Amino acid sequence: MSEPKARVDEASAPQQQPEQRISRLYALAAVLALVGLADAIYLTVEHLSGRSVRCSVTSGCSEVLASPYATIGDYPLALFGAVAYFTAFSLATLAAFGSQRAGTLFAVLAALMFATSLWLVYLQAFVLHAFCQYCLLSAAVSTSLAVIALVHRATRATDASSQIKS
């Protein structure tokens, strides 16, 4: 009786490992999204309170955050960033617990956030000629989220092809 059970465990072991890897990737994405969320909340609060944001690494916070690109209508861009990061966190958390639909939505959102970040870094580098460290941190986080979504896709594709071969 015990032999067949042992065979079943051996067969299922290689299938569980990639799932665990994916779950860990999503957990990492959730943690990174929290970093982006904190960053965006800080910028939103500073904007709403009218304070000058303290730039300790770069020196262009005032220029970037006072530029017309820092707001959409009457709302700070960072507020939209906070909503996006919270959504990314929620989707990554759900995906880490096995929701495939959340994983797909996370990949779409990460791609959109990455594209937005590229545009914002372009504006800082070539239009405003000034860099804001908090915006750069946000760009780094959204890039990481996009990389995680890509790695996840690649992992799933590899698993699928290995299953077909076996």
Added chain:
Amino acid sequence: MRRKLPIIIIAVALVAALAGGALMMRSSETSTTQTGISQLPPTVTTTNTPATTATATQPQQQPRPAVPPSLQNAHARGRADAPVLIEEYGDFQCPPCGFVHPILKRIEDEYETEVRVVFRNFPLPTLHQHAIEAARAAEAAGLQGKFWQMHDMLFEKQNEWKDTAIARPLFLGYARQLGLDLDKFTRDIDSAPVNTRVMNDEQHGTARGVGSTPTVFMNGREIPFEVVRDYGKLRATIEQELAAKK
């Protein structure tokens, strides 16, 4: 339970994010209104209005440590050996700074030999659209030796330019009134050195914990706005400082 766990995690994160944002907003407002950062003894806060006495004598948070004053690259007026050094971090477009300006001028006139006043730019562009340009205008005038004249003019005429869509023509008009070389002023106001100077001032303030304007230090100690905006209280603080120096 495992099915509910992600929902619980998301809910906790949402509550933490909202609470964190609210806390940051609250601490930001506390700093902006400059309440509870007094290092002054209660005797200085005596006033005719009981309400302000209560506000001024009830510290709401730990006082900041005194920071040694630094005069490096600072615009200063008054005797270099004056026993009282008043440093202001200001924004030319900020109404409270405009309100405090005549009070500080009066103090300067009254304590000609005892008080030295330093001004550093701390523009708040997210709140005041012309703040950086005004700071640059003052610095550009400074390159022609008329920083303080432009400083006074910007504050005295604040109501004239603060709400205009484009302030540059008015700044040029002030430069003309001050007899500045307009071509040089126009070049300088957009120049990198002037911009760097404004940014350096801002970073200097940030390093000292300045987060709102006007922030005023007296011999390195931050003075609450409640004191700075009241000529009598400010005068009493200076007298106390002078008495301590004797």
